Amino acid sequence: MQYLKYAVIPIILGIVIISCEKDDSTVIDPVLHFPAILSTTFTPSSFDSDTIDAVATAQVSSEEPIGRVSVTINNPDGVEAAVFELKDDGVSPDVTAGDGIYTVRVLIIQNCRVVGNNWKADFIAENESGLFSPIISENFDVIRTNNQRPTITKIYMPDSLQAPTGNDTVFAFLKVQVSDPNGLCDILSPGAYFNSFRPNGIPATGNPFIMYDNGIETRPFCDTVANDGKYSLLIGLYGSFDLGNYTFKFNCRDRSLAVSDTLFHILNIHQ
Secondary structure, three states: OHHHHHHHHHHHHHHHHHHHOOOOOOOOOOOOOOOEEEEEEEEOOEEOOOEEEEEEEEEEEOOOOEEEEEEEEEOOOOOEEEEEEEEOOOOOOOOOOOOOEEEEEEEEEOOOOOOEEEEEEEEEEEEOOOOEOOOEEEEEEEOOOOOOOOEEEEEEOOOEEEOOOOOOEEEEEEEEEEEOOOOHHHEEEEEEEEEEEOOOOOEOOOOOEEOEOOOOOOOOOOOOOOOOOEEEEEEEEEOOOOOEEEEEEEEEEEOOOOEOOOEEEEEEEEO
């Protein structure tokens, strides 16, 4: 009888444990209601000016009250230019309060006009629970009708170098000074480049070579100050080289894809 007494206990406990694992029908999973942006507009869609003056609208749908609707303006380099909050209050430029259409005037005055056809207006809505809608984007253009070409004003590089021998590498530091009547921000990034040609006129492998104005001092950039109009590149010469005069042709390009005049420099490779 002693054995039977203790044998019943784990069976009873097992029944209790199983009953504790039953689903609790009183637990309700939360339902998340995300807002949605049904449509957007950004007008006008093109600006030939240093000033971006537009009206942005977003039609929003949400089961919960909306906390905020905003539009973020990003330039062609992906840099945030400004953020504006849209309102549905019936105050101009909004037309009707409470109709789910949010509106704002977008006004940006650029110190230096950044032209390009891939400016972006990113719209997003947030409800009072802190839930966000997907981002909806509108593209617009900033152009320059009377664009002026950039120029290369100076070239800094050696006139001659001794040819490398054996496994040695000979380095040459190249730098150009670039200017643009429309401002340095109008230079395409990266905008300066060169093509090099062997003494027999055959183009070098790897043309064109891009130069940098990024403020990165490590090789191969070797640039000290970003966005100052001075583009740099450190090149390495190694292996077998034909002796003679190598021709370097330098150009730069602006955001309207206008190309500067070509500046030439001769580098003599000797023994």
